[in-house]
Amino acid sequence: MKDILRKYYGIEAIEIKKLVGYDNGNYQIKTREGKYIFKTYKKESDLFDLVKAESDLLAHLSDPGNHQFPKPIKTLNGAYVEKIKIDGDEVVIRLLSFLEGTFFAEAHHTSSLFESFGTFLAEMNLQLQHYKNYTIQARQFEWDIQYATLNAPLIVDITEPENRKIISYFFQQFKELIQPILPKLRKSIIHNDANEWNVLVAGNQISGIIDFGDVVYSPLINELAVAISYAIMEKDDPISWACHIINGYHKILPLETIEVDALYYLIATQLCISVSNSAHNKKLNPDNRYISITEKPAWRLLHNWLLINPIRAKETFRKTVGLSTEKSIPLDEIVGNRHKYIPPIVSLSYSLPIYMNRAAFQYMYDTYGNTFLDAYNNIPHVGHEHPKVIEAGQKQMAILNTNTRYAYDLLNEYAERLLAKFPTKLNKVYFVNSGSAASDLAIRLARHHTGHKNIMVMEHGYHGHTQSGIDISDYKFSNAKGTGQKHYILKAPIPDTHSGKYRDQNAGSKYARDTIDVLNENKNPVAAFITEPILGCAGQVPLAPGYLKNLYPEIRDQGGVCISDEVQTGFGRLGDYFWGYEAQDVIPDIVVLGKPMGNGHPMGAVVTTDDIADSFNQGVEFFSSFGGNPVSCAIGLAVLNVIEEEGLQQNAVVVGNHYKQLLNDLKDDFDCIGDVRGSGLFLGVEIVNKEQNPDTKLAGIIKNELRNRNILIGTDGPFDNVLKSKPPLCFTQADAEKVVQKMSEILKKI
Ligand code: PMP
Numbered sequence: 001m002k003d004i005l006r007k008y009y010g011i012e013a014i015e016i017k018k019l020v021g022y023d024n025g026n027y028q029i030k031t032r033e034g035k036y037i038f039k040t041y042k043k044e045s046d047l048f049d050l051v052k053a054e055s056d057l058l059a060h061l062s063d064p065g066n067h068q069f070p071k072p073i074k075t076l077n078g079a080y081v082e083k084i085k086i087d088g089d090e091v092v093i094r095l096l097s098f099l100e101g102t103f104f105a106e107a108h109h110t111s112s113l114f115e116s117f118g119t120f121l122a123e124m125n126l127q128l129q130h131y132k133n134y135t136i137q138a139r140q141f142e143w144d145i146q147y148a149t150l151n152a153p154l155i156v157d158i159t160e161p162e163n164r165k166i167i168s169y170f171f172q173q174f175k176e177l178i179q180p181i182l183p184k185l186r187k188s189i190i191h192n193d194a195n196e197w198n199v200l201v202a203g204n205q206i207s208g209i210i211d212f213g214d215v216v217y218s219p220l221i222n223e224l225a226v227a228i229s230y231a232i233m234e235k236d237d238p239i240s241w242a243c244h245i246i247n248g249y250h251k252i253l254p255l256e257t258i259e260v261d262a263l264y265y266l267i268a269t270q271l272c273i274s275v276s277n278s279a280h281n282k283k284l285n286p287d288n289r290y291i292s293i294t295e296k297p298a299w300r301l302l303h304n305w306l307l308i309n310p311i312r313a314k315e316t317f318r319k320t321v322g323l324s325t326e327k328s329i330p331l332d333e334i335v336g337n338r339h340k341y342i343p344p345i346v347s348l349s350y351s352l353p354i355y356m357n358r359a360a361f362q363y364m365y366d367t368y369g370n371t372f373l374d375a376y377n378n379i380p381h382v383g384h385e386h387p388k389v390i391e392a393g394q395k396q397m398a399i400l401n402t403n404t405r406y407a408y409d410l411l412n413e414y415a416e417r418l419l420a421k422f423p424t425k426l427n428k429v430y431f432v433n434s435g436s437a438a439s440d441l442a443i444r445l446a447r448h449h450t451g452h453k454n455i456m457v458m459e460h461g462y463h464g465h466t467q468s469g470i471d472i473s474d475y476k477f478s479n480a481k482g483t484g485q486k487h488y489i490l491k492a493p494i495p496d497t498h499s500g501k502y503r504d505q506n507a508g509s510k511y512a513r514d515t516i517d518v519l520n521e522n523k524n525p526v527a528a529f530i531t532e533p534i535l536g537c538a539g540q541v542p543l544a545p546g547y548l549k550n551l552y553p554e555i556r557d558q559g560g561v562c563i564s565d566e567v568q569t570g571f572g573r574l575g576d577y578f579w580g581y582e583a584q585d586v587i588p589d590i591v592v593l594g595k596p597m598g599n600g601h602p603m604g605a606v607v608t609t610d611d612i613a614d615s616f617n618q619g620v621e622f623f624s625s626f627g628g629n630p631v632s633c634a635i636g637l638a639v640l641n642v643i644e645e646e647g648l649q650q651n652a653v654v655v656g657n658h659y660k661q662l663l664n665d666l667k668d669d670f671d672c673i674g675d676v677r678g679s680g681l682f683l684g685v686e687i688v689n690k691e692q693n694p695d696t697k698l699a700g701i702i703k704n705e706l707r708n709r710n711i712l713i714g715t716d717g718p719f720d721n722v723l724k725s726k727p728p729l730c731f732t733q734a735d736a737e738k739v740v741q742k743m744s745e746i747l748k749k750i
Pocket of ligand 1: 536
């Protein structure tokens with residue numbers, strides 16, 4: 001190397017030190033006159049031009065004030081970049097002046113340092129604003145945020161599925177929200193890699209920047225997005241630290257509103273590019289420590305970024321640079337407008353309703369910048385806006401959406417995958433669009449098959465909002481405003497071991513006996529017995545153990561069929577069981593599915609046996625316009641895939657057990673908690689008064705106080721005194737701890 005330096009640059013190296021680098025050789029050279037950086041690159045076809053372009057750019061940059069950029073040094077042949085041969089290999093070489101200073105990573109971080117960082121970048125960008133270089137302008141580089149999606153193939157190298165999904169999520173948000181505005185963002189040649197090991201500090205100021213190897217022609221705002229993404233990585237309040245940089249920048253080079261508004265997603269996208277490349281390069285070079293240097297804090301920041309409402313970020317960034325903020329419609333106005341068209345019987349949750357704007361996994365974001373932890377919503381089963389589900393739906397919507405009167409692959413594929421989750425006897429499926437449509441169809445099937453009309457339902461049970469749904473839902477027909485029990489409906493006493501008649505070990509068989517007595521009192525046999533395995537609307541009441549095992553044979557002896565409504569409990573929510581009936585060690589004849597099936601896309605289904613399907617075949621054609629359409633099937637498949645890939649049923653076991661334990665601990669501390677029940681991530685907390693009677697008012701207060709602390713749970717039960725928690729299955733132990741800690745805070749206050 002000394003010979004090369006002498007031959008090409010006429011300098012006499014007295015010390016050569018190898019420095020770490022991403023993908024090229026980097027050496028610090030000491031001579032008697034000063035220090036240099038010598039860079040070597042393996043020859044690649046377009047690299048020479050690019051390295052040359054970079055040197056031309058450095059030659060263009062002047063050093064105003066005390067700012068410094070590396071100066072390119074020409075070889076004795078007068079070139080900034082040369083191709084030479086070392087040991088027979090062609091190598092590209094260049095020499096740069098060495099910049100003194102402390103790395104930003106090692107400097108003491110203050111708000112004024114961050115502001116000076118913004119100022120420094122703006123001053124550099126001003127110098128480059130009208131600079132042209134066609135090699136750089138033609139560059140399509142995966143580290144350029146505008147080409148973020150070039151990195152999508154690297155996602156597979158991220159080993160943890162819970163991390164993979166975050167990258168897919170932000171790449172998808174990038175596609176939806178940023179790509180369409182890219183043409184409107186002003187472009188410039190930018191450094192594009194102002195990371196903490198490329199930026200130098202002297203005193204409490206940014207003094208220089210090195211490594212222009214990632215230089216691109218990109219939206220100007222990406223300069224800031226990249227810089228911010230690294231600078232705020234280890235910060236507890238990343239948004240306010242970001243604001244200092246933005247502020248310093250805006251004073252020198254005023255930002256446009258559209259640029260500021262894009263920052264939240266651009267920063268997230270940059271972090272995603274960074275961690276995807278770390279994962280990929282770690283796989284290729286497991287020993288290169290430099291590659292993964294920022295990986296851990298980048299992941300932490302990405303997880304924390306999801307906690308920040310994008311609207312809050314946008315408004316804060318706007319405020320910091322004095323841009324006017326968007327006026328949201330006040331809550332009373334949005335609610336008032338809704339009531340013009342939507343009757344109030346379609347209720348809004350919470351004393352203070354929530355004006356929702358967007359969501360991600362277990363978080364929901366309102367229009368006013370608040371982030372809510374969703375501990376309530378079991379429809380987005382695998383998480384709100386799960387990228388795999390969205391992608392499946394969007395893609396299929398662009399290809400084919402039709403109905404079951406045509407043959408198509410997805411119907412067969414989804415039916416096969418879904419039925420594989422059931423015992424072999426349950427091998428036929430009908431697709432519909434809601435739990436109500438499914439329970440209605442289940443009753444039709446039962447009546448067709450048995451020729452009977454009577455239906456035995458569960459006390460406080462709920463199965464749907466259609467007329468037939470209401471007729472079989474005690475929760476509705478027995479409500480004070482309900483229309484009462486139809487003559488063909490029989491009602492089973494709720495087999496509740498907490499506050500019911502029987503609470504001992506044999507409660508299940510005793511309750512079954514009582515139910516059989518109700519059956520026997522009626523001279524007409526039943527077509528069906530329908531129940532949920534854990535009664536949601538009754539206040540998360542699990543059926544007493546052994547109840548169905550004792551009851552099902554009697555129903556069948558009478559000629560009836562047994563229906564399990566798994567709309568709430570299905571798809572792994574209960575943790576130990578994929579379907580709730582498994583907990584009772586029975587196999588129903590008909591299973592009703594809904595809510596979580598499509599993660600929010602309207603899907604329902606009825607699964608049954610060959611025999612029952614054969615009977616139904618004798619009747620009129622069954623057709624649902626939307627049920628089982630290719631888009632729904634693609635979405636349903638994606639939901640099943642995500643449950644498996646992310647181990648969500650297992651997560652329901654681990655997090656559910658932890659959550660339940662914490663709630664039981666809370667029960668020990670507070671007398672107003674009468675019972676904690678449920679399974680997996682389907683839990684109920686019964687709130688009672690001193691006399692152990694239902695305390696509806698207190699339950700309502702707790703629910704609303706939780707809402708005011710940005711946690712969503714609901715209440716239910718005949719006295720509306722049971723707090724219900726049934727979060728998306730990606731809920732974490734930390735989330736559970738947060739809910740219980742807030743509950744504790746509220747109860748202490750009360
Ligand atoms: N069955 C059960 C157990 C339910 O909880 C519900 C909805 N809450 C339904 C059926 C009806 O489903 P949908 O609202 O999709 O019609």
